[in-house]
Each structure stands twice: as C-alpha cells, then as structure tokens.
Amino acid sequence: MLVDALKAEGYRFSLNRVLVFLSVLLTPLLFAVGGVLFHWITKTNGDRAAQAANLPLNTPTDAVNLGEAISFAAANCANGFVLICVLIAAATIYAGDYRWETWRLISARNDRASLILAKVGVVKLIAIVSSLFFLIASFVFFLAQAVVYQRGLSFSIAGDDIGGIALTWLLSYVRIVQFTLIGLLAAVMTRSLLAALIVPWALGFIQSLLGQIGPVLFGMDPGGWPLQLLLPGLAYDTLKAAVQGALEAPLTGAVVWKSLIGLGLWILVPLGAALAWFRKQDLSKE
Template sequence: MLVDALRAEGYRFSLNRVLVVLSTLLTPVLFAIGGVLFHWITKTKGDEAAKAANLDINLPSEAVNLGDALGLAAGACANGFVLICVLIAAATIYAGDYRWETWRLISARNDRTSLILAKVGVVKIVAIVGSLFFLIASFCFLLAQAFVYGRGLSFSVNGGDVGGIALTWLLSYIRIVQFTLVGLLAAVMTRSLLAALIVPWALGFIQSIFGQIGPALLGMDPGGWTLQLLLPGLAYDTLKAAVEGPLEAPLTGAVIWRSLTGLALWTLVPLGGALVWFKRQDLSKE
C-alpha cells in the first residue's frame, strides 16, 4: 500500500518540471555560478591590488583538494535558500490535494497513513537528490578555484573525516525534512497551500530572531533545555558544531542530548500530529 502510494505521488511530482527544478537544481546551479564569479572577482581584485603594491603575483600555490567538496556540500546543503526551495515543493505536495479537491478521489484507493507517508517520502527523496546536486555544485566551486587561480588538483579525504562528513550530511538532511514537516502539519490543519508555505517560513524566521536576541536579552543559556527545545535550528547548529569540532569550549554530553531531543521532537511531533489529524478529517468535500 505504501509502495503504491509512494510510486503514484512520485509520478505526480515528476510531472511538475518547474517544481522539480526549483527544489533540486536551482540552489546548486546558483551556487556553482556564484562560485565561479566569486573566484574570478577575487582573483581580479587581488591581482590589481598586488600590482599596485608591486608584489609578485606568481607565487607557487598548493593544489586544490577536491575532497573538501564533500565537507562543503554536507555542511551547506541545509542553508536557508535550500530550505525555502524544498519547502515550496513540500507545500505543493502536502496541500495540493486540498487545493485541487482530489483527496476524495484518492483516499478511497489507499489508507490515509500510507497517503501521508508517501508524500513525506517524496519530500525526503527531493532532499536527497538536492543534496547530491549540491555535492556536484561543490565540486564545480573547487574546480573553478583551481582554474581561475591556475592551481593543480588533488583528491584526499582523511579516514577520520568520513564519519564526520556523513554525520553532518545526515543532520542537514534531517533539518530539511524537519522544516518541511511543519508545513505538513499546517497543510492538514488548515487545508491551505498558502499556510503550508507561510507557517514554516514565519516560524523559522521568528525562531532565528529569538535565537539571536534571546540569550543576550533574557539571559538564557543557549545550551539549556528551553532554547534547545524551542529552536530546532539552534539544536541543528549545536549538533553540527559538535560533529565538525574541535571547539574552543567543547560541548558537553548533556547539551548534545538536549539538542537531539529538540530536533527529534520538532521532527516527530508535526508528523504524528498530521497523521492523527488527517485520520479524523472529513474529506467528503475535498
């Protein structure tokens, strides 16, 4: 039942080519193009400054390590622009059947839990595909650096770094999914595509502002239970810092557990709430 629902939902999403490109390709393409422009402008300005100061601009330089693209992609694939792009796709997937009043046509052909989980599954696949494209864009970023600066290429990844990169990517993936699940709950409760798009964005914006001013103005501990449970973005950043380390002040095990708890709650509670609400919902007019 779930496999059939996932296959059908994936097929429906694949037909919306604009949404597919927006959610998976737009950010990586912009990142790659921006990387080329960044290196070219930096090189041009640097050469002009060096020439004006009569400095030698033909100094030897080490090769660009393409292995750094793995860490770059893992750490940056859950940035704000990615979250918004994936959220647009997620809101359409989650609330599209309300918008087009097609729930009554498909809900009779499968159980409601499978229908919701299939939508979540498609969003997860979108997040994975987008991460892979972001990895390709990271390689393009480093290749542009090597080309613009005339540096060689190498590829090396320390064995100890592989686990950290994998954990960072997993955290980024969970953060993307968690952000969109708030949209799922909003879509089911309001039956509105606009709410599925606006609520996660507005909530995330408020949380980011509060995360910046809360500790300073209210004297709250960023590693305490209150902020770690209220701010999933802070919990994600805390866990990411713990993985990427080393830090000047290493995080304690208690703080890490608080961050894990906060991120897990903001992932599981919206999903569970949406499933419960959807099962009790009257879809005779949807």
C-alpha cells in the same frame, strides 16, 4: 499500499518540471555559477590591486583538495536557500490535493496514513537528490578555484573524517525534512497551500530571532533546555558543531542529548499531529 502511494506521488511530482527545477536544481546551479564568478572577480580585483601597487602577483601554488568539497557540501546542504526551495516543493505536495480538491478521489483508493507518509517519503527523496546536486555544485566551486588561480588538484580525506562527514550530511538531511514537516502540519490543519509555505518560514524567522535575542535580553543559555527544545535550528547547529569537534569536550555530552531530543521532537510531533488530524478530517468536499 504505501509503496503504491509513494510511486503515485513521485510520478505526480516528476511531471511538474518547474517544481523539480526549483526544489532540486536551482540552488546548486546558482551556487556553481556564483562560485565561478566569485573566484574570477576575486582574482581579477586582486591582480588589479597588485599591479596598481607595483607588487608581484601572488599566485598560490598549493593544490586544491577536492576532498574538502565533500565536507563543505555535507555541512552546507541544509542552508537557508535550500530549505526554502525544498519547502516550495513540500508545500505543493502536502497541500496540492486540498488546492485542486482531489483528496476525495484518491482517499478511497488507499489508507490515509499511507497517503500522508508517501508525501513525506517523496519530500525525503527530494532532500536527498537536492543534497547530491549541491555536492556536484561544491565540486564545481572547488574546481573553479583551481582553474582561476591556476592551482593543481588533489583528493584526500582522512579516515577519521569520513564518519564525521557522513554524520554531518545525515544531520543536514534531517534538518531539511524537519523544516518541511512544519509545512505538512500547516497544510493538514489549514487546507491551504499558502499556509504550508508561509508558516514554516515565519516560524523559522521567529525562532532565529529568539536565538539571537534570547541569550542577550533574557539571559537564556544556548545550551539549556528551553532554547534547545524551542529552536530546532539551534539544535541542528549544536549537533553539527559537536560532530565537527567545535564544542569543548566537557560541554558536548550534556548539550548533545538536549539537541537530539529537541530536534527529534520537532520531527515526531508535527508528523504525529498531522497523521492524527488527517485521520479524522472530513474530505468529502476536498
């Protein structure tokens, strides 16, 4: 029954071409085009400055390593713009049946848990596809660097880096899904598409603000339990830094468990609460 619901939800999403473009293609397209323009403008301005100062043009000769595009994409595919674009699709998927009053038509054909989990499953697929397109855009970014600066190309990834890249990508994927699950809970509780879109964004803004002022004004330790439990974004950043080796060894073990628990709770609690609320919800008028 879950498979049937997943197929139906995926088919409905695929028919909304505007939503597919916004959630999957917009960010990679902007990044790829912006990357090409960035390299071209930087090269042009640098050449003009060198000519004005009667200096020789400094053209790098080392090759561009396309392997770095993979690690770059893994570390940045959960950036703020991606989160917002995927959230637009997630809010539409989670709250669309409330908006169009179609719940009463489909809820009789499947169990409620499968209907909700199917929506979450489609959002997970969107997150994966969005990450893959961002990887393609990262290759375009690095290729443009090679073309504009007339540098060669190489491809190399150290064996020790493969596991770190995979874990970093997994963390980015989990962060995207976690962010959208706030929208799921908001959609079920309020029956509003606007709430499903605004609540995660507003909560994320408040959390980022707390992450900046908490350590300064209240003396809160970024690696302590309060901030790691309250701020899933901080927990994600901490785990990513630990995977990439940016944390010192004595701190890594203590902080990682707090971050894992904090990020895990921000996934399980919204999902569990949404399922429980939806099971008891009256859908006779939806």
